[in-house]
Amino acid sequence: MHSPTDSSTSSRSDDSPIVISPAASPAASPSEKAPLTTSSTTTTNKTPTATTTKRPSSPPPKVSNTDVLIIGAGPTGLTLALELSVQSIPFRIIDKLPEPSDKSRALAVQCRSQELLNRHPHIAESMLADGTKGPGVNIYCNKRHLVTGTFDDLGFDDTRFPLPLWVSQADTETAMLRQLEVYGGTVERGVSAEDIKQDGVRASATLVKSRASSSPSSTPEKEILRAKYIVGCDGAHSIVRHSADVTFEGSQYPQQYILCDAKVRGDYDAERVSLFLGSRVMVVFPIRDGVIRMVGQRSSRSKSEGDPDIAEIEAFMEEVMGRRPEIEEALWLASFHWNCRGVNRYRDGRLFLAGDSAHIHSPAGGQGMNTGIQDAINLGWKLAAVLRGEKEESFLDTYHEERHPVGQHLLTGTDRMFSMVASQNTIFTTVRNALMPWIVPRVWNNRARRLSVYTFISQMAIKYRRSSIVGTAIGFEGPVRGGWRAPDGQLTDERGEKARWLLGMTSARDHTILLFAGVEADEENLEAAEEKLVTDGRFKEYEVVKVYAGDTVGKGGYKDVDGMLHKRYGFEKGAGFVVVRPDGYVEFIGPAECVEEFLMM
Numbered sequence: 001m002h003s004p005t006d007s008s009t010s011s012r013s014d015d016s017p018i019v020i021s022p023a024a025s026p027a028a029s030p031s032e033k034a035p036l037t038t039s040s041t042t043t044t045n046k047t048p049t050a051t052t053t054k055r056p057s058s059p060p061p062k063v064s065n066t067d068v069l070i071i072g073a074g075p076t077g078l079t080l081a082l083e084l085s086v087q088s089i090p091f092r093i094i095d096k097l098p099e100p101s102d103k104s105r106a107l108a109v110q111c112r113s114q115e116l117l118n119r120h121p122h123i124a125e126s127m128l129a130d131g132t133k134g135p136g137v138n139i140y141c142n143k144r145h146l147v148t149g150t151f152d153d154l155g156f157d158d159t160r161f162p163l164p165l166w167v168s169q170a171d172t173e174t175a176m177l178r179q180l181e182v183y184g185g186t187v188e189r190g191v192s193a194e195d196i197k198q199d200g201v202r203a204s205a206t207l208v209k210s211r212a213s214s215s216p217s218s219t220p221e222k223e224i225l226r227a228k229y230i231v232g233c234d235g236a237h238s239i240v241r242h243s244a245d246v247t248f249e250g251s252q253y254p255q256q257y258i259l260c261d262a263k264v265r266g267d268y269d270a271e272r273v274s275l276f277l278g279s280r281v282m283v284v285f286p287i288r289d290g291v292i293r294m295v296g297q298r299s300s301r302s303k304s305e306g307d308p309d310i311a312e313i314e315a316f317m318e319e320v321m322g323r324r325p326e327i328e329e330a331l332w333l334a335s336f337h338w339n340c341r342g343v344n345r346y347r348d349g350r351l352f353l354a355g356d357s358a359h360i361h362s363p364a365g366g367q368g369m370n371t372g373i374q375d376a377i378n379l380g381w382k383l384a385a386v387l388r389g390e391k392e393e394s395f396l397d398t399y400h401e402e403r404h405p406v407g408q409h410l411l412t413g414t415d416r417m418f419s420m421v422a423s424q425n426t427i428f429t430t431v432r433n434a435l436m437p438w439i440v441p442r443v444w445n446n447r448a449r450r451l452s453v454y455t456f457i458s459q460m461a462i463k464y465r466r467s468s469i470v471g472t473a474i475g476f477e478g479p480v481r482g483g484w485r486a487p488d489g490q491l492t493d494e495r496g497e498k499a500r501w502l503l504g505m506t507s508a509r510d511h512t513i514l515l516f517a518g519v520e521a522d523e524e525n526l527e528a529a530e531e532k533l534v535t536d537g538r539f540k541e542y543e544v545v546k547v548y549a550g551d552t553v554g555k556g557g558y559k560d561v562d563g564m565l566h567k568r569y570g571f572e573k574g575a576g577f578v579v580v581r582p583d584g585y586v587e588f589i590g591p592a593e594c595v596e597e598f599l600m601m
Contacts (some may be wrong), residue, residue: 055057061206061222067387068090069205071229071240073097073253074185075106075169076355077233078176082120082381085183086508089387090581092205092225093185096192103332104168104261106133107285107293113373114161115488116501116584118220119508121182124161126175131167132286138274139444143322148272151442154451156460158487158568164275164458169369175492196230196243196351203230203350227382229383231352233376236339243515244348248562249342251409253362255422257300258308258316259334263290264493265326277433281422282320291331296333297422297543301458306331338362342416344406346375346400355484359407362418365457367410374402374459374583381509381582395469443574460485464585471601473590478570482588486514489565494553502565505545505558506580511587514544514578516571519549519563526554531594533577536599542561542579 068084070077073095109117109127118124136150138180156162178186190210197204203560207223232240241248268274274284282296294317298308310330318324342359346352355372379399385391423429447580455461463484466472470482480487488503500524506512513533517526533539546557549566553559566572575592588598 015324029346033211045167049448061224063224063226065226066090067228068092068383069203069225069230070094070466071193071205071230071232071236072355072357073100073173073189073237074233074235074355074372075172075176075201075369075455076376077231077431078173078180079117079183079373080231080233080354080380081180081187082123082176082183083377084384085180085185085509086120087381087384089384091185092188092227094188094191094193094277095511096190096210098190098210098507100173102170102597104170104287104293106169106363106366106369107125107166107287107315108370109165109167110366110370110457110459111156111159111164112163112462113370114165115159115503116374116377117176118160118583119137119437119506120179120503123175123179125163126166126178127172130171130175130288131165132269132271132288134166134286134311135271136511138269138272139323139436140279141277141433141438141440143276143278143309143320144437146437146440147444149450151454154447154454156458158489159460159489160488160503166288168287171224172369180260193239196240198230198350199349200349202226202228205230209559220479220566227350228387229350229352231354231379233354235371236360240351240352241343241353241357244345244353245349246343246345246348246353248341250339250344250360252337252339253418253422255424256302256305257295257336257338257339258298258312259293259295259332259336260308260310260313260327260330261287261291261293262330263311263328263514264292265290266323266327268292270449275421276320277421277436278320279429282316282318290328294325298425307334307335312473324589340411342411345395346404346407354397358403359411362422363413364417364421367457367459369408370459371410374406374462377583378403384509398467398469402467405466424593425582441563443568449595470586473588473597476570476590476594478589480569480578480586480589483584484586485576486584486586487568488567489549489556489568490561492561494559496559499561500558502545502547502577503584505543506584507543510541510582511539511542512545512580513539514569514580515544515546515575515592516560516566516569516578517546517548517550517554517557518575519566519572520574521548523554525592527575529575529595530596532599 067089068091070080070091072094075094081093092218135152138148139146151163159419165401169568181267191207194208195206204224204226207225209221230240232238234240270286276282280297282294285293287293294313296316310327314327320513340361343353346358361368370559382396382399386393386395465483467483472482488501490499491502492499515526515530517523530600547552547560547565548557548559549563560566576590578589578591581587590597
């Protein structure tokens with residue numbers, strides 16, 4: 001397998017600071033400049049003559065080919081590289097930065113992202129080792145503590161990852177890079193892309209290696225790379241987006257924000273995020289080892305547009321919290337504005353957009369990086385299916401079909417949360433702060449409302465219910481439908497030993513067929529369904545997992561502990577089957593006797 005080697009702009013997370021300039025067009029390439037000449041004049045006793053020395057012409061750029069060019073090696077680009085590696089698809093991944101950033105940037109890895117990244121060995125475990133599980137939040141208003149809320153009592157028992165994880169984006173990227181190296185892939189650093197073009201057959205980009213790059217790479221100073229597809233994971237100023245025929249609509253929030261990652265002394269919650277409301281808003285995130293992040297609104301009276309100093313941070317925290325922090329060391333200081341923008345199309349021919357290149361927004365809810373990761377997971381297996389000839393070219397349109405609504409819902413949801421919390425309207429904030437001591441405890445103590453908020457934040461409720469490539473058997477009214485996330489749960493062998501999680505047995509490369517025997521073990525229907533599915537040539541590579549609810553477990557099958565998985569999928573009475581896509585979503589679900597309906601779909 002040929003692996004990563006290309007990029008041009010670093011893929012940042014949606015939760016990291018960003019400023020969009022009114023015009024961000026790629027600079028002219030060096031090759032477009034006039035050739036350099038030097039002249040010298042030599043004086044002798046004879047008539048002076050002028051001589052011109054021409055610089056030797058550089059050799060033409062090398063021309064290379066690959067299936068997929070990934071531009072940007074942040075979490076989105078690295079996730080796509082991991083997905084294509086599993087699929088054995090040739091690709092290159094580049095990034096214009098000579099080294100990975102050491103800044104923490106995005107901190108929240110939501111439940112669904114942990115679940116999906118766990119399809120690659122050791123990534124989730126590595127992030128868990130580097131991060132902190134987030135069991136809830138603290139909310140304050142006008143220096144008064146209103147609630148310490150928890151998430152771990154909401155009954156998220158159909159996943160191994162019921163809580164968000166606070167972990168530096170630098171550590172997240174490190175875990176991904178290690179796994180990519182295990183797969184045999186590398187990132188080409190200090191390499192940017194320009195002059196992106198496409199036709200009906202292929203796309204192309206000119207790769208330019210920075211002279212300052214210290215990373216070894218086979219990429220020459222200039223190289224023309226022809227790819228079947230180019231994916232822009234290169235952030236808010238994406239050159240791929242500028243090269244595509246798409247719009248990027250939205251606006252910038254007026255408020256200026258300041259950020260500080262610092263080692264501090266004192267009593268700070270080492271697990272929960274703390275939200276402080278008052279005349280200004282501030283959020284404090286735990287990172288690890290006594291390091292916290294503070295991010296909040298800069299005073300409207302401030303004349304500064306530059307990064308804050310420690311004195312400004314300390315004064316701000318004292319104003320909002322009512323006590324002055326003891327900052328031992330500032331690790332990162334920054335100021336910025338946030339934007340809320342999205343593209344109208346995630347695909348333009350052979351160009352695709354994912355992550356911040358497609359959508360940028362406020363960090364409310366910690367959604368940005370996670371959405372980019374899941375963009376990449378949705379796209380990866382679809383590219384592989386088309387490149388292997390298993391699907392028609394038009395199948396790739398379902399990437400936009402499924403992910404664009406998710407991105408739009410994300411922009412709407414984060415904008416609503418951010419506008420409520422960060423409003424600078426004096427009348428609104430005065431009324432809000434007066435009502436918060438009454439509203440917050442009542443909302444938080446209402447389990448249904450809390451669950452609704454958390455399912456949005458955790459991204460466990462994302463569904464592709466209107467997708468054209470998913471289905472549910474006619475008349476089936478179970479709790480899971482086509483296009484929904486496949487619930488997880490524990491299985492054991494026939495002796496009730498060696499517990500395993502169901503999703504850990506599904507394939508990241510191919511579809512997986514789950515066969516449920518039903519509580520009364522309808523073996524006849526189960527075997528008939530299996531026979532029809534496994535003998536159809538289209539599904540010969542699919543994994544098959546047989547699940548039994550009773551004490552009798554068929555050969556090669558697994559026991560459903562307490563019958564919970566049968567209940568979660570809606571097969572308590574009779575046998576059924578579920579086709580799970582490589583991205584962990586249900587392609588089709590129905591009773592065992594409805595296999596023909598799936599085959600016809």
